[in-house]
Amino acid sequence: MFGGYLPSNYLPIVVFIIIAIAFGAGTIVAGYLVRPKKTYPEKLSPYESGMKPFSDARTPFPMRYYIIAMLFVLFDIEVVFLYPWAVVFNKIGLYGLIEMMLFIAILLVGYFYAWKKGALEWD
Amino acid sequence: MHEKVLIKEPATEKTFRDTEDYYFPAYPQEPPHYPLSKTDEEEGGNFFRSEDMLVNMGPQHPATHGVLRVVLDLEGEKIVKATPYLGYLHRGVEKLAENMTYQQFITLTDRMDYVASMLNNFAWVRAVEKLMQIKVPERAEYLRTIIAEMQRIIGHLFWLGVQALDIGAMTVFFFTFREREILIDLFESLCGARLTYSYFRIGGVDSDLPPGFTGKLHKFLEEFPAKIEEYDTLLVQNRIWLARTKGIAYISGEDAINFSLTGPTLRGSGVYYDVRKAEPYAAYDKVKWRVPLGKSGDTYDRYWCRMQELHQSSAIIKQCLEKMPLGPIMAEIPGMTMPPKEKVVTEMESLIHHFKIASSGMKVPKGEVYCGTEAHKGELGFYIVSDGSGKPYRVKVRSPSYIHIGALDHMSRNYLIADLVTIFGTYDIVMGECDR
Amino acid sequence: MEIGLKILVPLIEISVVLGIVLFHVAYITYFERKILSHMQDRLGPMEVGPHGLLQPIADGLKLFFKEDIIPAGADKIIFSIAPIIVLVPALIGFAVIPFAKESITIFGLTFKPFITDINIGILYIFAFASIGAYGVILGGWASNSKYALLGGLRAGAQMVSYELALGLSIIGVLLLSQSLSMVQIVEAQNRIWFVLLQPVAFVIYVICAVAETNRLPFDMPEAESELVAGFFTEYSGMRFSFFFLAEYANMILVSCIAAILFLGGWHAPFKFLEFIPPTIWFILKVYFILFFFIWIRGTLPRVRYDQLMKFGWKVMIPLSLANIIVTSIVLYIVRG
Numbered sequence: 085m086f087g088g089y090l091p092s093n094y095l096p097i098v099v100f101i102i103i104a105i106a107f108g109a110g111t112i113v114a115g116y117l118v119r120p121k122k123t124y125p126e127k128l129s130p131y132e133s134g135m136k137p138f139s140d141a142r143t144p145f146p147m148r149y150y151i152i153a154m155l156f157v158l159f160d161i162e163v164v165f166l167y168p169w170a171v172v173f174n175k176i177g178l179y180g181l182i183e184m185m186l187f188i189a190i191l192l193v194g195y196f197y198a199w200k201k202g203a204l205e206w207d
Numbered sequence: 208m209h210e211k212v213l214i215k216e217p218a219t220e221k222t223f224r225d226t227e228d229y230y231f232p233a234y235p236q237e238p239p240h241y242p243l244s245k246t247d248e249e250e251g252g253n254f255f256r257s258e259d260m261l262v263n264m265g266p267q268h269p270a271t272h273g274v275l276r277v278v279l280d281l282e283g284e285k286i287v288k289a290t291p292y293l294g295y296l297h298r299g300v301e302k303l304a305e306n307m308t309y310q311q312f313i314t315l316t317d318r319m320d321y322v323a324s325m326l327n328n329f330a331w332v333r334a335v336e337k338l339m340q341i342k343v344p345e346r347a348e349y350l351r352t353i354i355a356e357m358q359r360i361i362g363h364l365f366w367l368g369v370q371a372l373d374i375g376a377m378t379v380f381f382f383t384f385r386e387r388e389i390l391i392d393l394f395e396s397l398c399g400a401r402l403t404y405s406y407f408r409i410g411g412v413d414s415d416l417p418p419g420f421t422g423k424l425h426k427f428l429e430e431f432p433a434k435i436e437e438y439d440t441l442l443v444q445n446r447i448w449l450a451r452t453k454g455i456a457y458i459s460g461e462d463a464i465n466f467s468l469t470g471p472t473l474r475g476s477g478v479y480y481d482v483r484k485a486e487p488y489a490a491y492d493k494v495k496w497r498v499p500l501g502k503s504g505d506t507y508d509r510y511w512c513r514m515q516e517l518h519q520s521s522a523i524i525k526q527c528l529e530k531m532p533l534g535p536i537m538a539e540i541p542g543m544t545m546p547p548k549e550k551v552v553t554e555m556e557s558l559i560h561h562f563k564i565a566s567s568g569m570k571v572p573k574g575e576v577y578c579g580t581e582a583h584k585g586e587l588g589f590y591i592v593s594d595g596s597g598k599p600y601r602v603k604v605r606s607p608s609y610i611h612i613g614a615l616d617h618m619s620r621n622y623l624i625a626d627l628v629t630i631f632g633t634y635d636i637v638m639g640e641c642d643r
Numbered sequence: 644m645e646i647g648l649k650i651l652v653p654l655i656e657i658s659v660v661l662g663i664v665l666f667h668v669a670y671i672t673y674f675e676r677k678i679l680s681h682m683q684d685r686l687g688p689m690e691v692g693p694h695g696l697l698q699p700i701a702d703g704l705k706l707f708f709k710e711d712i713i714p715a716g717a718d719k720i721i722f723s724i725a726p727i728i729v730l731v732p733a734l735i736g737f738a739v740i741p742f743a744k745e746s747i748t749i750f751g752l753t754f755k756p757f758i759t760d761i762n763i764g765i766l767y768i769f770a771f772a773s774i775g776a777y778g779v780i781l782g783g784w785a786s787n788s789k790y791a792l793l794g795g796l797r798a799g800a801q802m803v804s805y806e807l808a809l810g811l812s813i814i815g816v817l818l819l820s821q822s823l824s825m826v827q828i829v830e831a832q833n834r835i836w837f838v839l840l841q842p843v844a845f846v847i848y849v850i851c852a853v854a855e856t857n858r859l860p861f862d863m864p865e866a867e868s869e870l871v872a873g874f875f876t877e878y879s880g881m882r883f884s885f886f887f888l889a890e891y892a893n894m895i896l897v898s899c900i901a902a903i904l905f906l907g908g909w910h911a912p913f914k915f916l917e918f919i920p921p922t923i924w925f926i927l928k929v930y931f932i933l934f935f936f937i938w939i940r941g942t943l944p945r946v947r948y949d950q951l952m953k954f955g956w957k958v959m960i961p962l963s964l965a966n967i968i969v970t971s972i973v974l975y976i977v978r979g
Contacts, residue, residue: 096653096759097738097767103657104734108727108885112711115881120710128715130788131876134267135276140716142787143260146283149800152952156803159960163810166967167766170817173971174978181975188964195960204956262789269871284793284948375859375945381683447860447944624793625869625947 151203162191266295270373270628273638277615279624286627289619291612296642304602308568309335309409310545312602317403319606320640322365323583325358325394327640328407330580333488334589335409338576339569341538347411349531352490354397354406356520356527357424360431361390362583362635363513363520367438370510370632374451379441386434389427393420409569410544411537421528428521435517442510452507456618456630459504466614469607470585471516472634475501475509482581494526506633516583542570568597577605584608584635608634608641656758660737668891669699675937682941709880716787717877725785726878726885728778732771733892739764740899741826743922744909756922757826764825765817768900769810772855775889776802782886783874794873797863797948804952805854805861808959812847815840815970816904829908836907843966845905847959849935852897854955856890858936860943863951894936895929902928 130137169176169184176183198204260281265271274295280288300319304312316327329351336343343351364383371379391401396417398406406413442448458468460476473480481498483491499515501508538544545564546557573595579588585607592601611634619630673688673695680687688695713722743756761767776799783795817823819840820831831837838845854861863873870876875886902908906928909921946954 093759093761095650096657097735097761099650099653100657100735100738100758101731103661104731105727107661107734108730111707112723112727112881115707115711119708119880122710123712125715127712130714130716130786130791131871132263132789133265133271133276133871135263137263137789140787142784142792145260145792145796148283149796152800152804155956156807159807160803160810163807163814166811166814167817167823170814170971171821171823173818173974174821178975181971184971185968188968192964199957204953260789270869284797371944375862376943377679378683378941381685385684441942442944445944447946447950450950451944451947623947623949625945628869 155198155203158194159191162187264624264627270631272369272631272636275612275631275636275638275641277627279627281624284623284625286619286622286624289616289627291615293609293612294642296638298643300643301602301604304599306598308564308597309571309599310564310569312599313407313409314403314405317405318639319604319643320582320584320587320608320637321402322637323358323362324402324404325354325406326362326580326582326587328405329355330578330582330587331589332407332409333580334576334578334591335571337578338574338591338593339409339543339571341410341540341543343411343538344535345532346415346534347536347538348489349527350412350416350536351407352494353424353524353527353531354394354412355489356523357390357393359520359583360517361387363517366513366583366632366635367510370629370635371442371448373628373632374448376441376445376448379438382434382437382441386427386431389423393423393427396420408537408545410540411535415536424524424528428525431521432518435514439514449507451625451629452510453505454503455506455622455626456633457503457505458614458618462617463504463614466617467610468585468614469610470581470583471509471512472585472607472611474498475512475633476504477501477508482579482586488580490527490530491523493530494523496523496526506629509633544569571595571597571599579605582607584637584640585611587640604643606640606643608636608638609643612636612641652754653758656754657738660758661734664734664737664892664895665888667895668888669703671891671895671933672702672887673699674933675940678934678937679941682938703884706880706884709883711880711882712877714787714877718785718787721781721785722877723882725778725782726882726889728781729775729889730778730885730892732773732775732778733889733896736768736771736896737899739767739825740896740903741829741908742925743920745921760824760826763823765813765823765828765900765904768896769806772893772896773802773806775893776806778889779874779886782878786874786877788877790870790872791874791876794870794876797870798857798874801857801861801863801948801951801955802855804955805851805959808847808955808963809851809855811960811963811967812844812851813904814963814967815844818967818970818974825903825908829903829910832907832910836905836910836912838905838907841905841966841970843962844970845901847963847966848901848905849932851955851959852901853936853939854951856893856897856936858890858894859940860946861951862945863948894933898929898932898936901932906932 165187166184169180173180262279262281263276264279265276266274271277276292276295278290278292279286280290298318300315303315307315313328313331316331317324319327364387368380368383368387371377371383394404394406395401397420398404398413400406458466458476460473460478463473463476463478468476469480469482477500479498479500482488484498496519499512499519501512537547539546541556541560542563546554546560550557551561552558571593573593575590575592577588577590579586581587586605587607588605590603590605591599594600615630615634619627622630676698677687677695688698691697691701713719738758739761741757741760746755748754779802780795780799783791783793783798786792786795816828816837819837820828822828822831857863875883878886902925908928909925911917911919911921911924
């Protein structure tokens with residue numbers, strides 16, 4: 085299945101994930117048995133400082149957050165490239181260094197473009 | 208001939224902050240009439256496309272200083288419009304006054320601005336004394352000044368703690384309450400109460416300073432500058448605090464006057480107006496002190512003004528303690544002020560006067576009077592209409608919190624939600640006084 | 644037998660680690676309250692147990708017995724699972740944290756001082772930590788409350804922004820250690836701690852860690868004076884406590900990572916102090932950073948949201964990139 089390689093180091097992680105989910109779900113289920121369940125419309129209404137909400141909360145929200153998310157994806161890819169590069173840095177030598185400097189330089193161009201375009205401004 | 212009337216234009220929708228006018232088209236006079244269909248009229252007429260989110264902030268919200276409700280028109284996090292809705296703490300204090308004698312109403316003024324009750328008492332008795340034209344003995348004037356300035360320190364300390372807490376600096380809140388506690392203990396020794404004092408009397412004050420009071424007060428005043436320094440190190444040397452206050456909630460001096468702001472909120476914009484200087488009362492003209500004025504009219508300047516007022520208040524108290532003469536603490540005008548207790552139990556006339564005043568009120572001349580007093584928030588004024596009976600015909604309170612809320616929309620537009628809590632803080636609103 | 648042991652040992656280790664982590668999460672809330680109180684001239688919890696020592700247990704029990712309210716307009720499924728999405732990544736990060744130097748043998752079973760040592764340890768933690776942001780955004784969105792929505796959006800934007808600088812800040816350490824495995828990173832600090840070689844990275848890391856865990860002065864998503872409680876405004880009872888647990892578990896996790904990456908993990912600072920067990924050193928370092936977190940909470944006001952974003956994008960990211968460039972060039976010259 086793994087081409088003959090069994091990642092046995094990862095087995096405890098899988099077990100841990102299962103246990104963590106079980107802990108979360110188990111606590112909620114156990115709590116369900118003991119906690120009170122007395123609901124009425126006022127209690128179930130969403131909190132808006134004690135007043136009746138004006139409207140549904142699912143309204144369109146500004147583009148700003150979307151731009152941040154897009155920028156994040158770009159930069160996160162960079163981070164992902166940097167990790168393996170950092171680990172094998174000693175082995176790949178000058179070629180690797182220059183290569184990564186170029187990569188960062190290209191990214192910085194985009195970064196300053198975004199900065200100048202005002203994508204990083206909040207107002 | 209038509210006389211030219213000079214009226215200052217009220218603050219318009221547009222300030223320097225509004226680069227675009229995206230709220231409402233400005234209608235100088237009547238809005239143009241568009242014929243509406245019948246159904247449209249029932250629905251409430253035209254409205255404009257908007258992507259804004261309407262959010263209630265308050266009355267039940269941790270940062271609205273009680274029960275202020277503000278309806279926010281948000282664009283993302285930016286405030287497009289902030290509409291305050293008042294009245295959640297309305298107790299009809301003004302109406303209640305009509306069924307009370309002037310003396311009885313002192314206790315109700317305590318409940319208005321419960322952070323600084325003494326100043327409310329002071330404002331009320333001053334208004335009544337102005338109406339009755341009572342001259343207060345000199346020692347009482349000094350006592351009143353000392354107490355009022357102590358109360359001002361308490362009020363400003365409370366404000367500082369709450370403003371810092373709103374911005375997230377929790378520790379300052381506890382530090383200011385530490386000092387506030389000392390002064391409240393002193394008040395407790397003075398009149399027995401810790402929150403609602405009712406210490407002022409029409410014609411003077413309730414009692415003289417208890418033994419040990421001046422010593423403790425002197426000790427406090429000696430330590431106080433170091434404490435102010437401590438707050439300053441926590442706040443003014445902190446870049447986050449500066450970023451949160453400088454340039455926030457700007458209001459120009461002209462706008463501040465037009466919104467009839469008073470107190471530190473006005474002086475932060477650089478307008479020289481302090482009732483204590485403009486029409487000196489009590490002992491304020493007998494001591495040396497200065498009015499701190501802001502420069503830029505932002506939250507930081509108002510913060511600075513209040514911090515300086517702490518120093519000025521301590522200076523006033525110090526000088527008053529030195530200069531205070533001995534003498535009576537109540538004016539004795541038969542039929543107008545309460546006779547002292549010793550005379551009530553020994554003299555027939557005093558007993559009768561006491562009975563008359565306590566049962567049917569004082570002899571108050573017919574007339575109207577307005578008297579403003581500088582509370583720590585601003586000018587606290589009482590407008591009294593008297594019909595000559597023992598009870599006021601009508602009382603109107605000019606409470607600074609209420610007036611300041613009027614400028615909320617103007618000052619909060621185009622700032623973020625996070626700034627709104629600083630703006631509540633910078634007015635130092637207390638809803639008990641605002642809604643009365 | 645072989646396979647049974649292979650499962651049994653991790654199972655015991657996981658339960659022990661989970662227990663320890665939850666215990667510390669409970670008591671870090673106690674320490675926070677106590678330390679803050681003493682900074683602020685007050686006593687803090689004093690009623691439950693001696694000096695309020697049982698307060699966390701009382702709090703936990705109270706939350707357990709609280710009603711679990713799901714608002715009427717909420718997206719029930721997402722609302723229910725969002726707290727678990729937040730909690731699970733915060734807990735499983737501890738799988739790769741090495742707590743001590745040597746393995747111990749009890750009843751013929753060898754227990755390693757970590758649950759597992761994978762060769763991408765640090766990457767694994769950050770990968771799972773990003774999942775936590777989903778839980779926060781989904782929780783905020785599913786509540787159908789405006790405060791929760793604003794809090795969730797803020798949290799999402801803040802967490803992704805600071806995750807970048809956080810991820811970039813540790814690359815300097817990786818360049819020095821030439822490994823992603825937590826154990827090997829600690830062993831690489833045998834001679835000198837990386838905090839001395841990478842001071843800028845350490846500062847960036849700590850600032851970003853504060854922002855990642857939504858603590859003051861960067862507690863925008865739950866700024867109580869603005870958004871009441873932010874993304875968990877609508878949550879109550881156990882589900883609320885999961886967000887709470889996750890926040891503190893994350894705090895401990897980032898402190899552990901800081902101790903491992905920068906402060907030399909279980910290594911003693913000086914040779915003559917090596918008689919103190921390595922585990923104690925590790926715990927001391929973690930608690931030092933935790934104390935720092937609590938300390939700045941007692942000192943600083945909250946920044947504004949736009950200032951936070953500007954700081955993250957315009958200061959932290961360029962700074963961490965510059966740190967990488969300088970580190971790699973210097974390293975190349977030094978190592979030849």
